[in-house]
Amino acid sequence: MGQRIGKNTILLDSKPCIISNAAVVGRKEGEGPLKDGFDAIFDDGTMGQDTWEKAESQMLRAAVETAIQKAELTAGDIQTVFSGDLLNQCIGSNFGLRELGIPFAGLYGACSTMALSLCMASLAIESGAFERVVAATSSHFCSAEKQFRYPLEYGGQRPPSAQWTVTGSGACVLGSTKGRPYIDAIHIGTIQDLGIKDGNNMGAAMAPAAKKTISDFLSDTGTSPSDYDAIVTGDIGEIGSTLLRELLMRENGIDISSVHKDCGLMIFDCKTQDVHSGGSGCGCSASVLCSEWLNGIRDGKYKNIMFAATGALMSPVSSLQGESIPGIAHGVIIRG
Amino acid sequence: MGQRIGKNTILLDSKPCIISNAAVVGRKEGEGPLKDGFDAIFDDGTMGQDTWEKAESQMLRAAVETAIQKAELTAGDIQTVFSGDLLNQCIGSNFGLRELGIPFAGLYGACSTMALSLCMASLAIESGAFERVVAATSSHFCSAEKQFRYPLEYGGQRPPSAQWTVTGSGACVLGSTKGRPYIDAIHIGTIQDLGIKDGNNMGAAMAPAAKKTISDFLSDTGTSPSDYDAIVTGDIGEIGSTLLRELLMRENGIDISSVHKDCGLMIFDCKTQDVHSGGSGCGCSASVLCSEWLNGIRDGKYKNIMFAATGALMSPVSSLQGESIPGIAHGVIIRG
Numbered sequence: 001m002g003q004r005i006g007k008n009t010i011l012l013d014s015k016p017c018i019i020s021n022a023a024v025v026g027r028k029e030g031e032g033p034l035k036d037g038f039d040a041i042f043d044d045g046t047m048g049q050d051t052w053e054k055a056e057s058q059m060l061r062a063a064v065e066t067a068i069q070k071a072e073l074t075a076g077d078i079q080t081v082f083s084g085d086l087l088n089q090c091i092g093s094n095f096g097l098r099e100l101g102i103p104f105a106g107l108y109g110a111c112s113t114m115a116l117s118l119c120m121a122s123l124a125i126e127s128g129a130f131e132r133v134v135a136a137t138s139s140h141f142c143s144a145e146k147q148f149r150y151p152l153e154y155g156g157q158r159p160p161s162a163q164w165t166v167t168g169s170g171a172c173v174l175g176s177t178k179g180r181p182y183i184d185a186i187h188i189g190t191i192q193d194l195g196i197k198d199g200n201n202m203g204a205a206m207a208p209a210a211k212k213t214i215s216d217f218l219s220d221t222g223t224s225p226s227d228y229d230a231i232v233t234g235d236i237g238e239i240g241s242t243l244l245r246e247l248l249m250r251e252n253g254i255d256i257s258s259v260h261k262d263c264g265l266m267i268f269d270c271k272t273q274d275v276h277s278g279g280s281g282c283g284c285s286a287s288v289l290c291s292e293w294l295n296g297i298r299d300g301k302y303k304n305i306m307f308a309a310t311g312a313l314m315s316p317v318s319s320l321q322g323e324s325i326p327g328i329a330h331g332v333i334i335r336g
Numbered sequence: 337m338g339q340r341i342g343k344n345t346i347l348l349d350s351k352p353c354i355i356s357n358a359a360v361v362g363r364k365e366g367e368g369p370l371k372d373g374f375d376a377i378f379d380d381g382t383m384g385q386d387t388w389e390k391a392e393s394q395m396l397r398a399a400v401e402t403a404i405q406k407a408e409l410t411a412g413d414i415q416t417v418f419s420g421d422l423l424n425q426c427i428g429s430n431f432g433l434r435e436l437g438i439p440f441a442g443l444y445g446a447c448s449t450m451a452l453s454l455c456m457a458s459l460a461i462e463s464g465a466f467e468r469v470v471a472a473t474s475s476h477f478c479s480a481e482k483q484f485r486y487p488l489e490y491g492g493q494r495p496p497s498a499q500w501t502v503t504g505s506g507a508c509v510l511g512s513t514k515g516r517p518y519i520d521a522i523h524i525g526t527i528q529d530l531g532i533k534d535g536n537n538m539g540a541a542m543a544p545a546a547k548k549t550i551s552d553f554l555s556d557t558g559t560s561p562s563d564y565d566a567i568v569t570g571d572i573g574e575i576g577s578t579l580l581r582e583l584l585m586r587e588n589g590i591d592i593s594s595v596h597k598d599c600g601l602m603i604f605d606c607k608t609q610d611v612h613s614g615g616s617g618c619g620c621s622a623s624v625l626c627s628e629w630l631n632g633i634r635d636g637k638y639k640n641i642m643f644a645a646t647g648a649l650m651s652p653v654s655s656l657q658g659e660s661i662p663g664i665a666h667g668v669i670i671r672g
Contacts, residue, residue: 002465089651126463129338315425
């Protein structure tokens with residue numbers, strides 16, 4: 001039985017095991033600092049499809065199928081897949097998973113989706129009724145730019161605060177058997193909105209949500225930053241990271257600077273890869289978690305991480321209607 | 337501990353209690369056959385807002401707050417709300433729930449969302465870590481027409497197979513305490529796509545998903561249609577209902593005709609209210625479940641229902657790219 005502690009943290013009794021993880025990315029991500037950890041790097045961003053949306057679906061499917069293969073299972077062994085993405089009506093997941101014949105629970109958490117899918121998958125295992133489930137998500141630079149900003153052909157200028165949507169996908173097979181890495185605790189986030197309206201400054205919009213989830217998660221569990229090899233956000237980029245550290249220090253007296261890592265700053269070399277404030281998109285924290293972090297725990301490089309993925313819950317329509325950008329962050333503690 | 341039986345049915349040990357339910361709707365729904373069961377009928381579809389999307393958010397918030405009040409609780413007592421809607425990036429839920437300060441797990445199941453949110457809320461209770469959660473969803477005729485079809489001002493023609501998106505919202509407070517009505521079992525659906533491409537014939541696109549979920553759910557639980565006061569779909573309308581009954585009879589030898597009810601055919605008088613094939617939208621099955629069905633169980637009018645809500649997992653973009661319409665149906669068995 002899961003145990004609720006503090007504000008909204010669930011200590012999991014079942015300790016869902018991450019049986020396998022897979023990360024697949026596009027060419028630009030495959031040229032970045034984490035290139036050696038990905039399961040596949042697709043040089044052709046179209047994935048052989050005739051639209052960017054279909055390419056994203058293919059990429060998600062590749063991640064899910066690779067994770068299932070690495071777990072030495074087949075699609076028929078998976079009892080439910082929890083997934084979502086940034087596209088309108090989540091068509092990345094809907095069409096990517098259509099042919100697999102696996103029961104499907106659709107999620108929407110914007111760029112926080114990997115943490116949300118891990119939370120929901122963990123609750124499914126904790127309920128005692130599921131033995132093997134998949135948590136996944138994806139994003140694609142070209143489908144996201146087209147939908148949220150401008151068609152690529154327009155050649156729109158990007159301000160320095162903008163982040164670069166990662167082309168990639170991550171997937172984990174979670175199981176009820178004991179093993180490492182495992183999920184020790186989950187934290188479902190609460191919407192935070194401090195009134196930021198600039199869609200080219202998502203880091204600032206999402207930092208308050210990351211701040212709330214990290215500070216609540218730490219206080220609920222009675223842990224401090226030094227108890228973790230890393231407190232991993234995804235993806236608030238350079239501007240959001242600076243804000244997050246400042247907010248945590250000023251309002252909570254918590255200093256995470258020695259252990260804080262942001263997936264958006266890890267996947268690209270911001271200086272040479274022209275990505276401005278760093279990577280973003282559901283696929284960013286998903287592909288970084290499912291390569292560097294989870295492989296690092298498997299290899300003994302890391303023992304404990306707190307993974308807090310953030311999402312901006314706006315749409316182009318809400319922004320055009322003058323709304324600010326609500327942020328959310330969901331968290332999981334993963335141990336080796 | 338939940339028990340998995342058959343293909344994908346979970347028998348819940350905790351028997352999550354539906355502590356309260358609330359349904360709020362717009363004027364047209366308030367003129368229909370179910371008018372006496374709604375908690376609120378809003379004559380002004382704008383809800384005092386300056387856009388349809390904001391109106392939808394207000395309506396969702398009204399349903400969630402009403403359900404919480406009817407449970408004699410406050411927002412602070414709710415440990416997580418599970419919600420989603422049809423709008424791009426689920427802004428109906430994101431903005432509707434923003435000010436409530438409740439942890440939020442975003443879902444996307446198109447018009448199946450009420451069943452999906454009940455499934456996820458039930459798993460949360462079953463995990464042992466949640467005592468009080470909310471499952472909700474919404475839709476609004478004007479925001480949906482604008483986004484999926486044409487702006488209202490255009491005055492587009494609607495073919496006879498088209499369904500009318502319900503302006504409404506439903507919300508349930510679920511608790512871990514024993515009581516009636518309660519959720520006995522859940523069934524997370526699998527995507528079905530038989531190649532229907534006509535966005536004005538959603539009933540046909542979704543009927544195969546309803547067929548799979550209902551037949552699997554019945555065979556998993558070893559029950560037959562006569563064990564239920566009603567097998568409730570939402571929302572496949574007139575065309576989808578005919579197809580569903582035929583498919584179940586022909587392929588599974590199951591005759592549901594004496595107990596089958598479709599929320600899309602209940603909420604409107606199709607003959608006089610000019611809604612063609614019936615109601616649709618997340619808010620349709622949500623508002624009908626949260627009025628007629630759940631109140632009926634409370635009053636002893638019904639004892640057992642199977643609620644199977646269907647969703648069409650397409651987007652306008654996928655349709656324009658020539659894709660067919662994947663359908664999904666999630667199910668819950670509710671007993672009194």
